[in-house]
Amino acid sequence: MALLEVNNLSISFGGLRAVGDFNLKIEKGELYGLIGPNGAGKTTVFNLLTGVYKPDEGIIKLDGQDITRKNTIEINHAGIARTFQNIRLFKQLSVIDNVKVGLSERIKYSLFESIFHIGSYRAKEKEMEEEALRLLKVFDLDGEKDILASNLPYGKQRKLEIARAMATNPKLLLLDEPAAGMNPNETKELMDTIALVRREFDMTILLIEHDMKLVSGICEKLTVLNFGRVLCQGETKEVLADPEVIKAYLG
Template structure:
């Protein structure tokens, strides 16, 4: 089953074609890599897919449903969650609260129920607490659950961001450079984590990465962008051996 499909997706900033004619097709359970040199438009693709930017051309579909032009909030509710290249955690909240806040669309109670402390409020808090504990357990963060997010070490902040994205129950997870700034040991652990998420949460993952060891290690398929256009697409080993791709990365 195709989870994400983009058709001729493109965006212009003024006269600049940041992304043009992008066609992706990601199947259920796939680990899909999006790579390319700096400024190729990878993060812009993520911003289109999460609704931060409205595409100038083209459409994209999640499980066959057209999501083009929806707001970030609606897109998240439909099932696309993301992490950020520069970590965007809620620094003044504890680790557990960071996950709990992402659960607030799943377990709902209205403002009046919270103000007057009606039974529903306590029920929701309990459910959130339970689910957050489970998620933190999976990511090995349960020891740090009362630590402020800004005090976490870098690798754990990355993990927490993934946990927070997963808390929204997505169908598709977008990871923007998850291994940036990690040492080889942390990267190896991250690769295990990503595989674990795919298998245990039955998740489809699209990731941007510069670390070729990670990309060749876990990605099933790859798409290479250069100057906003598609350079190559297909099975990981084939794409990485493509002479055009090597030229784009290393020069003539």
């Protein structure tokens, strides 16, 4: 059984079909790429998978569970986490506090306990602190745990965003153009970070990206979207050599 299975997914906005008859199957542990020209519908697919949009038609299953009509919080609890093309950190919080935000749905205490620092509050805070620090060490960010997220270099902000997503303990990680705005050195570090996530967390990853060097270097399989429809699917090397894919990118 595939970890993610999407069948006949479709959505229209104002009569315009943004995504039509979209099918996708990702096995556990795969690093899968979703590519296509600007406006092809890639981010719309991500928004459908994460509950931002509800499809007009189709079914989304995660690890055998139908999540098609669930909201964003329910889908995150089911096991999907994502990052965004424009980094969305709490920039006036510290590095470690950003990770704690990701942990807050897993390690909980009541509002009453948090106000008066009673009951399980201190034990849960200690657990959260230790888990956040453990994650930061994995991403080599523990040395910057107390600085503001806004003071991190761009590449490390992206790394922190991925660390925060991993704090939710996902089954599937969606990365939305993680290399956007990066220089070549930062892109290389990003590739190392993605490899780290797969290795340390045995993570399944779906990636949107325009950097074809990155895509060809790390993705095992690809789906190409064009005008909201699947143009080509398969092994990365074969897909990137397909004449219709080359035509879609080069016009």
